[in-house]
Structure formats: structure tokens, C-alpha cells
Amino acid sequence: MRIGILTGGGDVPGLNSAIKAATIRLLDAGHEMIGIRRGWYGLLHFNMDDETSAQQFTMRLDRNAVRTVDRTGGTFLHTSRTNPANVKAKDVPEFLKHTTVFASGLADRYDFTQHVLSVLRFLGIEALITIGGDDTLSYSLRLHNEGFPIVAIPKTMDNDVRGTDYCIGFSTAVTRALDFIHNMRTCTGSHERIAVIELFGRYSGETALVSSYLGNVDRCLIAEVPFDIEKLCDYLLCDKRTNPSNYAMLVVSEGARPKDGAMIERGEADAYGHRKLGGIGDYISEQIKRLTGEHTMYQNVAYLMRSGAPDALDVMVSSNFGALAADLLLQGRYGRMVALQGGKYTSVPLTEVGGGPRPLDVAELYDAEHYRPRVRNVENKPMFLY
Numbered sequence: 001m002r003i004g005i006l007t008g009g010g011d012v013p014g015l016n017s018a019i020k021a022a023t024i025r026l027l028d029a030g031h032e033m034i035g036i037r038r039g040w041y042g043l044l045h046f047n048m049d050d051e052t053s054a055q056q057f058t059m060r061l062d063r064n065a066v067r068t069v070d071r072t073g074g075t076f077l078h079t080s081r082t083n084p085a086n087v088k089a090k091d092v093p094e095f096l097k098h099t100t101v102f103a104s105g106l107a108d109r110y111d112f113t114q115h116v117l118s119v120l121r122f123l124g125i126e127a128l129i130t131i132g133g134d135d136t137l138s139y140s141l142r143l144h145n146e147g148f149p150i151v152a153i154p155k156t157m158d159n160d161v162r163g164t165d166y167c168i169g170f171s172t173a174v175t176r177a178l179d180f181i182h183n184m185r186t187c188t189g190s191h192e193r194i195a196v197i198e199l200f201g202r203y204s205g206e207t208a209l210v211s212s213y214l215g216n217v218d219r220c221l222i223a224e225v226p227f228d229i230e231k232l233c234d235y236l237l238c239d240k241r242t243n244p245s246n247y248a249m250l251v252v253s254e255g256a257r258p259k260d261g262a263m264i265e266r267g268e269a270d271a272y273g274h275r276k277l278g279g280i281g282d283y284i285s286e287q288i289k290r291l292t293g294e295h296t297m298y299q300n301v302a303y304l305m306r307s308g309a310p311d312a313l314d315v316m317v318s319s320n321f322g323a324l325a326a327d328l329l330l331q332g333r334y335g336r337m338v339a340l341q342g343g344k345y346t347s348v349p350l351t352e353v354g355g356g357p358r359p360l361d362v363a364e365l366y367d368a369e370h371y372r373p374r375v376r377n378v379e380n381k382p383m384f385l386y
Helices: 015-028 040-044 053-057 113-122 134-145 170-191 206-215 229-242 280-292 302-306 312-330 350-355
Strands: 002-007 032-036 058-061 127-132 150-154 194-199 219-221 248-253 296-300 336-341 344-349
Touching (some): 015 058, 015 127, 170 296, 170 312, 219 229, 248 280, 312 336, 312 344, 336 350
Parallel strands (some): 002 032, 150 336, 194 296, 219 248
């Protein structure tokens, strides 16, 4: 078989390890591997009448191509936030504007799934491994429903894909965040201030919650629970006064929102309907100054959480996920997503991702009244509690 592999959505450490493991396993079984560059964007923009498209959007994967890729983070195949089933009129490739799908020119969005399937047939790709989060995997499910052989690998530092206890990138994100939290203590304590550290997390507060739990921060705001800024300020003032070093630490999910407001978004929505987040920590920092008169230190960790090489846990999980995905293809078990459940590697139907991001168990893991982690019981919980 000729098998394709791609990554989509935000990059996380561990993607290259998964690509390498799947590639080596399938090469050893006698199959051919083709890397799709730039995720779904590469398939959408592939022009079958342009001989340069193959070089631009695909690459043959052999042992030398993947030999050293697992030593670094990111994805050497590159990535995008493209959804071929929901393409804005202005983003339609020029060569597709002559197709019947675009002919009317009256719609705001267009579905080019049939073009993607045609490209896969043109390239001779008989099955596809897709690595991504809820959005990327939702389009994988679409192709599966169209009858194309798919096996998926979950990745997101939010760790909120349904059907698995763990997603590639989460451990490294928490490790990075924990380092930043502890490092910020030296500056914050030296100047006797209130630190506001903003972490990624659009709909899921797990990264912020687990980082706060392990870092023993004073308060934590998560995306799932709207906050009262005045009550938060009262808590932080008390935290600062009772700390012998006279400082306080607050961690904020980028998707956190005040009770009387909304998430702070900016820019245009992407193909999955998401606008960029970022700035809620700055807003909270300014409100703390206004309401308390205290000086603050605001740090948006942002992309640094997912930059650089993966930690050992993400190397292990991503490598095993890649090998398991290859095994599923070799067994002809299509339409499945590799997973970790109860500490064991397994797979689940790809339809599991159809329900959207997995919700955080706020009642079990968070004190919504006092804005801080509160893990009530760890017995029988997954390693990362969620």
C-alpha cells in the first residue's frame, strides 16, 4: 500500500516522534509512506494539473527522511488550521474557482471534500494517518464517513479529545508551564507583587489547572468557570498578606472570562470558527491594579508552552501511538483513533471525536468558589487526573 500521513492544527512536541514510529513500522512491513505537507491545506491546494504540486505538498518518507526528526519538537511536515469542508470564498485556491462547487459564487463557505478525495486517488494514497486535535480529527471523521481508510492519533496540549485519557503534547505543556510558574516566583517575590501568568486553554482549563495544582499557586482561573473580579482581588490580597515573602501567584487560562463578559478574542475566525485568544491575563492584571492599588507582573506564556523538544513522556506516548496507528492499518482496522485508557494503549472508534472537546470534571478537580485546584480523590483516576 501507499500510505499518507499528515499533521493538523497547532503544533505540539511529540508529533515528529509519532510520524517516525508509524513510518518505520509501515516501511518494515513493505509499504510506501508519503508525507502530506501543511496538513489539510496541502490536500486542498494540491493542483492535479500542476506538476509542481507534488513537490510542494508531498514528500516521500524513507528511513533517512525520519532518522533524526524525533530529536526536535514541532512537525517537520508543517501544519495548518484548514478545513476543506468549510473554505471561505476568499481562501478558495484559484484553480478551484472553475469547479462546479464554486461555480455559483454565492456562498460564504464551500465544501471541497470531493477534491481532497480526488487528490488522494491521484496520489495513489490508499489509507491515511492523521494526527491532530478535535478540529483536525473532526475532518478525519468526515473522510471516514466518505469511505476513505483513516486511522487517527490524538494530539493537543489541552488534552481534551474524547475517547482517550491522554493526547500528545500535554505533558510537555504542563512541564513548561510549571517551570515558568516557579521561575516567575523569584521576580514576583523580589518585588512583592501579584503575578498573573496566562496559559493556553480555549475551552479546557486542564493545562492551567494541573499546572497550578503541581505548582501550588494561590489562585487559578479556568475556561469552564466564569470569575468575579472583585472576589478574585480579595482572595489575592489575602494570599499576598499571608505569604511570608509578600507576593501572590495567579494562573489564568486564555479562555477564562468574567461573569459579566466574554472571552477576549481578536482577528478573523479560522476554518473551524475559532478566533485567536490572548489578553485575558493582561485585562485581569489591569483590573487588579485598579481595584487594589497593588503592582502586578503579567506574563503570557503562549507559544513557549509548545515550543522545543518533547519531554520523555511525550516521546514515549507519541512513539507508541505512531506504532499502534501503523498496526491498526496493517490489520485493516480503519476508522479508529489510538488512545490511552486506564493506563493501557488501545483504540476507539473515530466517531468518539464527533461530540466535540471533552469537558473537564470541574466538580472533582476545581474549587469554583475560591478559584483554585481542589482534587478531591485521586484513587482510580488517570495519571493526569482527567
